[in-house]
Amino acid sequence: MAFSPDTLRADFPILNQEINGAPLVYLDNAATTQTPLAVVEASARYYASINANIHRAAHKLAREATIAHEAARRTVSTHLNAAHDHEIIFTSGTTDAINLVSNTLALSGRIGNQDSIIISGLEHHSNIVPWQMLCERTGAQLKVIPVLDDGTLDLEAYQQLLDDSVKLLAVNHVSNALGTINPVQSMIRQAKQVGALVLIDGAQSAPHLNIDVQDLDCDFYAFSGHKIYGPTGIGILYGKENILNELPPWRGGGEMIKEVTFEHTTYNDLPFKYEAGTPDIEGAIALAAAIDYMNKLGMDHIAAHERSLQELATAALQELPGMQFYGTAANKAAVISFGIEGIHPYDLGALIDQMGVAVRTGHHCTQPLMARFGIPGTVRASFAAYNTEEEVTRLVQAVKKASMMLS
CATH class of the missing domain: 3.40.640.10 (Type I PLP-dependent aspartate aminotransferase-like (Major domain))
Structure with a gap:
């Protein structure tokens, strides 16, 4: 099976829906990935x-x-x-x-x-x-x-x-x-x-x-x-x-x-x-x-694709005013955990959801870790094989718009 995120999305019909009139962007994969037709x-x-x-x-x-x-x-x-x-x-x-x-x-x-x-x-x-x-x-x-x-x-x-x-x-x-x-x-x-x-x-x-x-x-x-x-x-x-x-x-x-x-x-x-x-x-x-x-997709191909999305999203998000990243290790899997200064992560995540982008907000069942950083939680975007560069763009646009609305 040749790896192509655009092609394999046909295996995940749940992704082909709209949220509030916008195409769904599912970036909560660290919580649960979607299930292909083969499964x-x-x-x-x-x-x-x-x-x-x-x-x-x-x-x-x-x-x-x-x-x-x-x-x-x-x-x-x-x-x-x-x-x-x-x-x-x-x-x-x-x-x-x-x-x-x-x-x-x-x-x-x-x-x-x-x-x-x-x-x-x-x-x-x-x-x-x-x-x-x-x-x-x-x-x-x-x-x-x-x-x-x-x-x-x-x-x-x-x-x-x-x-x-x-x-x-x-x-x-x-x-x-x-x-x-x-x-x-x-x-x-x-x-x-x-x-x-x-x-x-x-x-x-x-x-x-x-x-x-x-x-x-x-x-x-x-x-x-x-x-x-x-x-x-x-x-x-x-x-x-x-x-x-x-x-x-x-x-x-x-x-x-x-x-x-x-x-x-x-x-x-x-x-x-x-x-x-x-x-x-x-x-x-x-x-x-x-x-x-x-x-069949190839674990190395999946990892390389997710890494490219993570790097692309990190580079774009860091240009936004007040952006704060949590977890900046050189060796990371496909997760970006962030917040905007002065904005509660739940409020940010709720507005992002209204724009059709599904992310996770809160302490992620790691309350001691959140206490270590002195924060109530983060917004977490996590990537999978079926995510695309266009969805990264949608994420960044949604975060930018939501932060402007809440500032």
Whole structure:
């Protein structure tokens, strides 16, 4: 598939609509990407032809649904370069995946009141709150890597936080609020030197970067389907085989068991040990279709196109009076987070929406990060494969007009 944003927009009929008489410009991709017809059709085919519960019946539909579901797992495994397909656990999203790890670590007894967990000041609430809850349950200490003025992590401070008490490093690969791409490979290597496990929140990296979990050497990697052109309600937790085997299950129910008596239960093998109950079969199949779609476009092509849009928009926006950018790291994904001096970001975003440009405003579920910069929030424009240079022009025009109206 040759990469052309103008051509591939035909795959996204939702983009072909007007808001208040103006063509929709969808720039809220860091929250949720739109879904191509190939993914919609994969979902419809499942319900139209093979809808059945999996792994539990001998009839034809159940066999075909099982084959399709496990083929989806293999697609994800290949995409991430996991060592084994059973290292891929289907979850409801990144938040669910992180909670799976935090709860199994709590149950395992691997973290106690003399231990510590490191996160960063760039984290989404979903990579803060589960670790706070774990610390409350175990008495462990939560340590935070500070954020520098340009939106990058203070790596010298990170090195000082690393000691033998650290049992886990949990950081995002890409900041959802600022777009900063963190140097996770070197951070992982340093964490391993003190014997810590490492979880990477890949919710914002999965849409933009080639991810090789074996090369990274992380212990866990999590992401969501709805940020990579797939459906909501489905996500992935990658975990190293030996660690997943050591940790106990979190939820109990069907599928995650081998044998149940009233006296004792024997748990299933990977990956089913962590997939209690009927899974989101259609969601997994549609997620695999989304991954196939991205790979046909080419991850490098997507990233290069998004980077060109980001640079174009940054250059144009910085010419506007009172413009303030948040997150100016040299290595960024397709996010621009900004404000206009003297204007509340919500007011700016609401007027921009009236002009047909969809952006995100607020704290982006990163309240500690907003507090770091002393602001209530930002306006965030985030790009995807289907966005165009003409839409960048529309964004800049809308911001300029809205700021003039509010000044």
